[in-house]
Amino acid sequence: MPLLRQTLLVALLALAIGTPAAAVDMPVPASGIPGVSDAQLSPDFWVARLADADKLVLDRAAIAALNERVARLDPSMHDIRHLPATLPRAQVTGWIGKLTTRPTKPLFDAEGKPVDASTIDAILGNAALDAVPAQVTPRYGMAVRRAALRGYPTDRRVFSRAGDTDIDRFQESTLFPGDPVVAVHTSKDGQWTFVVSARYAAWVRSDGIAYRDAAAIFAHADATPYRVITGAKPKTVYTPEAPAVSELQLDMGTRVPLDTTAPPDQPVNGQSPYTSWVLSLPVRDAQGALSFHPALLQRNQDSAPDYLPLTRANVVRQAFRFLGERYGWGHAYNGRDCSGFVSDVYRSMGVQMPRNTRDQSISPGLTHTLYTDKDSHEARLKAAMALEVGDLVYIPGHVMMVIGKVDGQPYVIHDVGGMSWKQPDGSLRRVVLNEVSVTPLLPMMFSDDATFVDRMTSIVRIR
Incomplete structure (x- = not known):
């Protein structure tokens, strides 16, 4: 496809010299996603392009070492297996206070009405922080179903803008059946429990957790086969x-x-x-x-019978199992968000990653390259063109997984709200996606005058 190659060179030159990104001049199918054909919506298309598709990226011992390093070095992770018999009040209220604080910006309910101060007062009162004792005895438990982790002890959904009801600002993450947790506090109404899991600490519906001694909990979690x-x-x-x-x-x-x-x-x-x-x-x-x-x-x-081998072929195939799944902030809508998507894919191969995008992008336990305003267009573009299958590309609030190249241009799969790209007349066309999607990387616009590559903050390579 000579035209695509020519377009790519123009875009690369524009980025390298710091001028606005060139308009997309590549096939645009009915979907509105440039450069993506029906064939590219199959994992086989991308696996077939890999010369070393089934070569191990990391073996079991290397993955275990990676997981140990992330668990030890990353402050967003929690070693719940080795907690003391009691926890000081300050530690428990510190965990809760990271999430359960008075909102500083207006919030709206599902009908578009402002959430008033009395409602917020009631929710904060239900957290009952003043009831946390000086010494807390943690209770070991296990999730019995897929259960939402919330920032506040309430099912109430709240949003940043009236009418925009996709991103519930009280939703944080999700527990899965069999996830071990430590319960450290209960809400005033008894309906919510603040739990700490290996990757997250938040509120969960109390009836989603069952309790037993720590030895039994971890014996089951570690049981074979x-x-x-x-x-x-x-x-x-x-x-x-x-x-x-x-x-x-x-x-x-x-x-x-x-x-x-x-x-x-x-x-x-x-x-x-x-x-x-x-x-x-x-x-x-x-x-x-x-x-x-x-x-x-x-x-x-x-x-x-075990975690899948960590190969590039498996990374691609596992990612495509979610293709078309509805975007769900904090694993809402029975789905997942961008960071939940990539971490669940890698989890099927035994890799345990931090939960949130920012934590993943800067984790001291992962191999990452950081980018700041001091990095030039040329340096960023060079890095983008050197991306390998399975690499994770971060921009503010979002992560993408690299799946390969077509005519030298990198493509990604990601759980994304939408895609904007520059049309020949210079205007931006935005396509609403709200799903796990395949897109080219370079044409994606972050704003009117900056591409995703311009706003790249980190590249994480699971190696």
Whole structure:
């Protein structure tokens, strides 16, 4: 495609000399996404272009070392396995206070009405910070379902602008079934618990956590044999005999122990297990106590006996399993956001990353290159052209995963609200996406006069 090559050279020259980005002069299909054909929406297209598709990027020992380094060095991670028997009040209120503070900007409800001060007062009052004792005894627990992690002890959804109801500013992240947590505080109404997990500390609905001693919690989390969920979000089979584990969603990267006590020739929850994997899943009783119950995951649902090998082919294939999934800030909408997307993909290969975009981009445990206003267009562009499959590219508030090149131009897959690009008349065309999408990198405009590459803050390479 000589025209595409010529266009790329013009764009590169424009960036290198610091002039505004050139208008996109490449095929624009009906989708409005320049340079992306139907063929490029298949992982096979990108895997076929890799010369070393199945070569190990990191082996198991190297991944373990990477995870240990991130857990030890990254301040956003929490070592909940080695907490003391009691925690000082200042530590607990410090965790809560990072999220649960009085908003400094106006907020709006789902109907577009301003959230008044009395509503905020009630929510903050429910946090009951004054009830945190001088010494807190942590309670070990485990998530029994996919459960929202919130910045405040409320289900109320709030937004920065009236009518823009996609990004709930009280939503933070999500727990998955089997995630170990430490509970350190309960809301005034008892409906919410502030928990600390390995990657996040926030409020969760109290009935989403079941409790037991730490030894039992971590013995289950570490149990073998197990299955690793490699599909986007498969579910256990429907079973009226055990509603708590019926059609339970298991998101990509979740590690679930197998129940080795179930006789292979006897029914599990009224159904033969011979076509399924028998999982051991956490269940909460009426008093909040944790037990484990067998559940069936059909063998035709995507899972593996261990984490997938970390290869470029697997990175691409795992990323494409989310293609078209609705964008969900903080894992809302039963989906995920940009940083949740990339971390869940890498989690299926055993890599444990920080949860949020900013933490990922500057993590001292990850291999990253930072960019500031002192870095020239030429330096940024050179780095963009040297990107490799699996690299993570960060701009303020967003992350993209590199999947390869077409005619020398880098392409990315990312969970993104939309794409803007410059038309021949100089105007910007914006396409609303709100999904996991494939786009070229270089034409993407951050603003009227700056491209994504201009605003690049970091490149993280999982190596």
